[in-house]
Amino acid sequence: MSYTADTAxxxxxxxxxxxxxxxxxxxxxxxxxxxxxxxxxxxISAKKNEPDWLLQWRLRAYARWLTMEEPSWAKVExxxxxxxxxxxxxxxxxxxxxxxxxxxxxxxxxxxxxxLGIPLHEQQMLAGVAVDxxxxxxxxxxxxxxxxxxxxxxxxxxxxxxxxxxxxxQKYLGSVVPYSDNFYATLNSAVFTDGSFVYxxxxxxxxxxxxxxxxxxxANTGQFERTLIIADEGSYVSYLEGCTAPMRDxxxxxxxxxxxxLLDDAEIKYSTVxxxxxxxxxxxxxxxxxxxxxxxxxxxxxxxxxxxxxxxSAVTWKYPSCILQGDNSVGEFYSVAITNNLQQxxxxxxxxxxxxxxSSTIIAxxxxxxxxxxxxxxxxxxxxxxxxxxxxxxxxxxxxxxxCGAHTVPYIENxxxxxxxxxxATTAKISEDQLFYCRQRGLSDEEALSMIVNGFCKQVLQxxxxxxxxxxxxxxxxxxxxxxx
Amino acid sequence: MxxxxxxxxxxxxxxxAGLPWLAALRTAAAARFEATGLPDRKVEAWRxxxxxxxxxxxxxxxxxxxxxxxxxxxANSHRxxxxxxxxxxxxxxxxQGVRLLGMAQAMAGAPDLIAESLGQVATGQKLPxxxxxxxxxxxxxxxxxxxxxxxxxxxEILFLSDQGASYPRNxxxxxxxxxxxxxxxxxxxxNYFLNAVTExxxxxxxxxxxxxxxxxANGASHVGTLxxxxxxxxxxxxxxxxxxxxxxxxxxxxxxxxxxxxxxLNGIYLLRGKQHCDNAIWVDHAVGxxxxxxxxxxxxxxxxHAVFQGKITVRRDAQGIEGHQLNKTxxxxxxxxxxxxxxxxxxxxxxxxSHGATAGELDETGLFYLRSRGIPEAEARQLLxxxxxxxxxxxxxxxxxxxxxxxxxxxxxAS
Numbered sequence: 001m002s003y004t005a006d007t008a009x010x011x012x013x014x015x016x017x018x019x020x021x022x023x024x025x026x027x028x029x030x031x032x033x034x035x036x037x038x039x040x041x042x043x044i045s046a047k048k049n050e051p052d053w054l055l056q057w058r059l060r061a062y063a064r065w066l067t068m069e070e071p072s073w074a075k076v077e078x079x080x081x082x083x084x085x086x087x088x089x090x091x092x093x094x095x096x097x098x099x100x101x102x103x104x105x106x107x108x109x110x111x112x113x114x115x116l117g118i119p120l121h122e123q124q125m126l127a128g129v130a131v132d133x134x135x136x137x138x139x140x141x142x143x144x145x146x147x148x149x150x151x152x153x154x155x156x157x158x159x160x161x162x163x164x165x166x167x168x169x170q171k172y173l174g175s176v177v178p179y180s181d182n183f184y185a186t187l188n189s190a191v192f193t194d195g196s197f198v199y200x201x202x203x204x205x206x207x208x209x210x211x212x213x214x215x216x217x218x219a220n221t222g223q224f225e226r227t228l229i230i231a232d233e234g235s236y237v238s239y240l241e242g243c244t245a246p247m248r249d250x251x252x253x254x255x256x257x258x259x260x261x262l263l264d265d266a267e268i269k270y271s272t273v274x275x276x277x278x279x280x281x282x283x284x285x286x287x288x289x290x291x292x293x294x295x296x297x298x299x300x301x302x303x304x305x306x307x308x309x310x311x312x313s314a315v316t317w318k319y320p321s322c323i324l325q326g327d328n329s330v331g332e333f334y335s336v337a338i339t340n341n342l343q344q345x346x347x348x349x350x351x352x353x354x355x356x357x358x359s360s361t362i363i364a365x366x367x368x369x370x371x372x373x374x375x376x377x378x379x380x381x382x383x384x385x386x387x388x389x390x391x392x393x394x395x396x397x398x399x400x401x402x403x404c405g406a407h408t409v410p411y412i413e414n415x416x417x418x419x420x421x422x423x424x425a426t427t428a429k430i431s432e433d434q435l436f437y438c439r440q441r442g443l444s445d446e447e448a449l450s451m452i453v454n455g456f457c458k459q460v461l462q463x464x465x466x467x468x469x470x471x472x473x474x475x476x477x478x479x480x481x482x483x484x485x
Numbered sequence: 486m487x488x489x490x491x492x493x494x495x496x497x498x499x500x501x502a503g504l505p506w507l508a509a510l511r512t513a514a515a516a517r518f519e520a521t522g523l524p525d526r527k528v529e530a531w532r533x534x535x536x537x538x539x540x541x542x543x544x545x546x547x548x549x550x551x552x553x554x555x556x557x558x559x560a561n562s563h564r565x566x567x568x569x570x571x572x573x574x575x576x577x578x579x580x581q582g583v584r585l586l587g588m589a590q591a592m593a594g595a596p597d598l599i600a601e602s603l604g605q606v607a608t609g610q611k612l613p614x615x616x617x618x619x620x621x622x623x624x625x626x627x628x629x630x631x632x633x634x635x636x637x638x639x640x641e642i643l644f645l646s647d648q649g650a651s652y653p654r655n656x657x658x659x660x661x662x663x664x665x666x667x668x669x670x671x672x673x674x675x676n677y678f679l680n681a682v683t684e685x686x687x688x689x690x691x692x693x694x695x696x697x698x699x700x701x702a703n704g705a706s707h708v709g710t711l712x713x714x715x716x717x718x719x720x721x722x723x724x725x726x727x728x729x730x731x732x733x734x735x736x737x738x739x740x741x742x743x744x745x746x747x748x749x750l751n752g753i754y755l756l757r758g759k760q761h762c763d764n765a766i767w768v769d770h771a772v773g774x775x776x777x778x779x780x781x782x783x784x785x786x787x788x789x790h791a792v793f794q795g796k797i798t799v800r801r802d803a804q805g806i807e808g809h810q811l812n813k814t815x816x817x818x819x820x821x822x823x824x825x826x827x828x829x830x831x832x833x834x835x836x837x838x839s840h841g842a843t844a845g846e847l848d849e850t851g852l853f854y855l856r857s858r859g860i861p862e863a864e865a866r867q868l869l870x871x872x873x874x875x876x877x878x879x880x881x882x883x884x885x886x887x888x889x890x891x892x893x894x895x896x897x898x899a900s
Binding site for chain 2: 073384397399400401402403404405406407408409410411412413414415416417418419420421422423424425426427428429
């Protein structure tokens with residue numbers, strides 16, 4: 001059975017059964033007909049009560065998308081996606097559908113939660129169990145919102161921001177990732193349903209880390225998520241996306257767009273832990289994660305830092321980038337990509353140095369196990385005006401087992417004499433000596449592996465916010481279970 | 486003019502036209518080229534190099550002889566001279582077990598020598614220029630070494646050009662344990678296009694050194710392809726010195742097919758004016774237990790544009806591989822550009838592979854140190870550049886060739 005047929009079956013088993021009659025009879029749950037056309041986009045836009053400029057923008061994106069071809073340059077293979085065989089608008093899935101208690105949840109999932117040390121009520125939330133009154137998420141949200149409002153920080157769903165702060169959204173939406181950027185970003189521009197909007201006013205240091213996982217606004221932002229973060233002059237924010245626990249999700253294709261805008265002296269720290277369903281050991285199912293993330297350092301002395309731990313998804317296609325336009329701006333990219341079984345990850349970054357004395361650091365660690373393929377693909381470009389530009393890149397790959405692959409595809413372009421670029425990459429396997437040493441000290445195979453791999457990733461994991469870092473370390477071990485011994 | 490039309494017109498006049506296997510080889514090559522045509526920049530391997538300047542010069546074949554031939558670079562060498570792609574001077578007094586002759590001579594007099602090997606290494610759908618060469622080539626050199634033969638004297642091949650398009654096709658066949666050193670020297674004046682292919686087949690334990698000195702004329706376009714396959718314990722030391730030409734592409738495709746094989750592929754590119762030089766190197770570790778090393782360095786002045794791209798592939802189950810790639814470039818001017826793309830594709834786990842790339846200007850602190858010791862700036866810069874290039878030049882194992890390369894590099898820096 002092909003993937004596509006399999007996917008279709010999955011979709012019909014999850015969505016179809018529920019919505020077979022839903023569209024006609026159920027007034028509460030609204031669902032656009034399957035497929036993609038202008039009417040669907042108008043429908044989405046109308047549902048969200050969007051202003052006309054946004055609708056026109058979506059329609060321009062859609063018209064452009066029709067002329068584009070799916071990119072094929074990445075080192076990933078997956079069956080053709082039928083873009084007409086999907087729903088582009090569905091109200092969030094009702095809680096009734098989920099398991100009634102943890103007893104109904106896949107024990108494998110529970111075992112993972114336990115290993116990660118996730119509290120019980122969070123487990124319920126993650127597994128999609130209808131949360132009862134004991135876990136009062138609303139009160140938590142209210143406290144957070146009050147504090148943020150006091151600081152002047154706007155943090156809300158982007159659909160809400162379109163209503164409440166249209167001038168900001170109109171000014172910045174698509175200014176970093178234009179609607180014509182690439183196949184998936186263009187599709188996202190046409191059909192995105194929700195996402196986060198963050199605005200940090202001048203000189204404000206956001207009083208807390210903003211997190212999508214604990215963001216209470218909406219649990220299910222859908223497969224076409226759109227995030228826009230604006231850090232005004234002299235502001236700072238740390239934003240966490242995703243979480244270490246495996247997320248239940250019924251959509252196979254995810255094409256998110258994240259845009260970051262940094263004005264003078266602003267700093268954004270964007271951390272991602274991505275652990276979506278990677279498919280089973282034979283590679284069946286699993287999420288396709290085709291994401292466009294880009295930060296524009298427009299102001300001088302601005303700084304953006306991307307940190308990502310990618311352990312999930314069947315196919316990952318993701319290159320968080322930095323456009324270093326402001327003089328002295330700084331871009332950082334720290335990445336750990338772990339692939340196991342039949343996972344494929346093609347990920348990396350782009351550092352475009354435009355302004356003077358801009359600097360960038362890239363630390364990418366790829367770990368391949370099982371029959372997986374992991375690729376680092378990155379671009380460092382010094383434009384003619386990037387006087388005194390500086391880049392340091394290190395990408396290391398670790399191979400576990402003889403059936404996997406690790407690939408490195410860096411593009412290094414220097415058009416300025418005074419700019420310095422350094423790039424190094426290594427590929428090796430875990431040394432038998434290291435494993436032997438650990439085992440001889442009484443560690444099991446898996447503990448030894450987890451410890452060595454954590455050491456290999458340390459440079460990146462230490463960039464994560466504290467609580468994330470602890471969970472991420474455990475996640476590294478769990479992701480590689482069964483790959484030794 | 487299309488290649489097919491040209492070929493039909495020329496078919497009867499090409500050397501070895503009566504050999505059916507050769508005709509088939511040429512027809513197949515023409516079809517491969519026609520399938521893609523000249524690659525444009527949308528083709529990933531040609532991302533940084535445009536072939537537009539040569540597209541109208543592909544079929545300007547048939548320039549005459551050049552009578553004024555410079556003396557050999559190396560003393561005591563066996564030398565062949567080609568002018569505008571056609572054999573001009575023969576080698577003499579070859580030792581036993583060594584055959585060194587023109588490709589057209591081999592086609593006419595010793596077709597069996599080349600029948601099974603010609604065109605066997607430089608094939609593949611993605612090599613349109615070697616295919617074009619195969620379809621149009623009229624001459625080149627053939628070097629065949631019997632097993633166990635050690636050729637003490639270097640073999641020097643001069644390709645002298647002054648106009649038109651030429652397509653030298655060269656073939657090196659080294660028997661088991663044979664050893665030889667080949668210097669390919671490209672020299673010229675005026676405007677011309679040269680598309681050369683050298684195929685190397687090294688049997689078990691053969692040791693070959695190939696040094697390419699590319700001093701094409703300022704107005705010339707040069708595309709050179711080296712395609713080699715190394716059996717077990719065979720070794721190839723290759724060095725590319727790129728000094729000349731307006732548009733230069735130097736491609737290497739190396740397949741390591743036996744355990745213990747080693748390919749050492751180094752090079753220097755020194756460019757100024759509006760020179761463009763693209764070094765593209767693919768190393769295929771097809772089986773386990775072999776090694777490869779690359780070290781390419783360049784210095785770019787004025788509006789020069791250099792490209793380094795290379796890919797090390799380690800195939801599935803090719804365990805125990807070591808593959809290293811290094812590219813360093815110094816930029817002397819604000820308009821110069823370097824694009825570097827060192828790629829690794831690893832499908833086995835017991836490997837040690839690495840690549841490194843740096844690009845930037847001369848080290849300010851080094852310069853300051855030298856000047857603080859009383860060395861004038863110009864001299865200090867030259868010293869640092871010489872030291873930079875020497876780190877790669879040091880890897881040339883032939884002393885005489887090293888001396889020549891040193892001299893050429895020093896001349897470039899002094900001018």
